[in-house]
Amino acid sequence: MNKEYRQLKSLLKLLDREERWFTFAEVESELGVSDKSVRKIVESAVPLLPPSMQIEVSRGKGIMFRRDRHGTSIQEVLEPLLRETPYFRLMQRLFMHDGKTSAEEVAEELYMSFSSFKKWIVQLNRDELRPFQLRITYAAPTLKGNEIHVRYFLWKLFTEAYPYTGWPFSNADYARLDGWVTEIERENGMIYFLNAKRSLTFLIAIVLERIKQGHRVALKSRSYAWERHPFFVPVSKMSEKLAAAYGVVLPREEVYFLQSMFSLSQYHGKDGFPVFGGRALASEQEDDAGSRMSGLLISILENAFPALNASSRFLAEIREFMDKLRIDNAIPELMAVSHSHLTGYIRDKEQPIYAAVSECMRQWQRSFPELMYNDYHLTKLTFMVSASLRYKSKKAFLIIGEEFSVRHYVANLIKREIGDDLTIETSILHGLTDDIIREQQIDFVISTMPVSLTSVPTVLISTIPTKRDLENIRQELMS
Incomplete structure (x- = not known):
């Protein structure tokens, strides 16, 4: 990603942790740059900030960041800057043109020499794209890798660049897609979180464009009872609407892929409980595997955490956690690149609980060795357990x-x-x-x-x- 943008983002995130003087040594250590570089980053940041934010620099004290608690958020400052970076402009062009333009044309549009552009591609492949198991080709630049990884990368990129406002897709209408997501909410008696709902409309637009360009996903569809899951029917109906409105026919595996992403996104019922908390998931009704998996995990957690409040909410959360774990295992490509930005935090701040949860999952997996999990799942489960330990009851x-x-x-x-x-x-x-x-x-x-x-x-x-x-x-x- 653009070096200047990444450094600015790191600086603002650091300074926003506390309203105090940060020494230059602290900032140097956190950003991994020299004192001179820190001063340059601060100088470049000052004119980019709105009136509700100020950075103060004092010899002998360091750097302090002041922000009006009712004013602009850090993310609102960063998102337009991200969209202006050569990195984002390149990725947006690759998404739209998909190898239809030469490297020379792309370099010219980015105001770069051809040799500099090639060196930059090598750097991007090594540093930015490797975690997503992707790479960019040279002659006619395009993203290469598993189709699920490509879509996941683009999904995360566009939602970071347009988290609250804006619509970067000319191939689809936002209001129409948003309305179809709302219909799925109503049909399943659920509510998506505000950012999750917006993110899903981005995903649909990306899927539409990728299918138009001739790309398809390949799933291990037999490893999960997709058609017995509550999301199958409403997502199938939506795929028919997509075909009618945009002339794009979604093969069955594409329906399963969208269904998985709708299932894995953040939602719950209108009463605040998980949407399927009052009843078993359809896939669990057909076979006892999900119930046995959930029941064993709950038993292990209760033994490990005597203070655990295994309320109806917690039990429902565990059932959904287990169902989503099974979906992740049905799409191992997603599990390979999924991660939580809160893993570092939970490992540090809730280390004893995280360690105990990790041991619980190792114990649980001995009974179900075919199911894999990673740090992303351990992070989610640690939050669930910590949030359900008995503290004073408060609204x-x-x-x-x-x-x-x-x-x-x-x-x-x-x-x-x-x-x-x-x-x-x-x-x-x-x-x-x-x-x-x-x-x-x-x-x-x-x-x-x-x-x-x-x-x-x-x-x-x-x-x-x-x-x-x-x-x-x-x-x-x-x-």
Whole structure:
């Protein structure tokens, strides 16, 4: 990725952790650059920031970052900068033209010499694309690798570049795709998280374009009962609408692929519980494998964590965790590149729980050796367990675009840090309007993403609240 953008992103993320003076030595160590480079990065960052953000530099003290807790978020500053990088412009061109232009033409459009462009491709293949098991060819540049890996990479790239606003796909209409996702929500009696729903519309547009270009996915379809899963019928109906509207016929395996991504995205029922919490998944009704897997894992976890509150919510979460683990195993290409940006955090902050959960999964796998898991699954399960350990019972409200278990974990973290003065409500709402906020008698909103509200203030926080975020919440309680 563009070096300057990556360094700016690292700097702002670091400085936003706490409202204090960071020494140059701390910043140098975190970014892995020299004192002179840190000063250059700061100088380049200052004119890019909105009025609600300021970076102060003081000899002898270091660097301090000030941000209005009701103002622009870091992500809102970074996303337009990402879209301007040569890296993003190259990937967008590769997606749109798929090898139909020469390397010389691409280099010219990016204002690079042909030799510099070739050296850059070597660097991208080595550093940026290797984790996705992809590479870029030279003569007529195109992304090469497993089709699932290509789609996953493009999906993550576009959703990072346009997380809240904007629509980069000329091949499909956003409102139409969003409406079809809403129909799936209604049919299954569920609600996608705001960012998950938007992300799914991006995925559909990417799938449409890739199929038009002649690319197809290949799944081990017999390893999972796709057609007995609740998402199969509504996704099949949507594929028929795609064919009628865009003239793109989706083969059965393409339907399974979309179905898997709809299943793996973040959603739950209107009451805040997992959508299938009150009943077994269809795949579990047909055979007892899912029930036996879930039951054994719950038993192992209860033995390992005596303080575990195995509530109906937790049991439902484990059933969905197990079903999604089975889907991941049916698409090993996804498991090969999937990861959580919270793995490092959970390993550090909840190390004893993470270690115990890892041992529980090793014990569980001895009974089901055919199913694999990775750090991504251990991270999810650690959040679920930690969020369900018995703390003082408190009510909470939170808007966070992460897994259901992560949201409860963050709510508990805020409770422990803030105390009983704060009541948090975590119910999921269809949309977010001032009328709904007034009906719920909410005084202010805590959110990881910008929301359009005028009746109450919004305190923007990181996925895992930093010391600065917690202090901003305390200040809101006093205002």
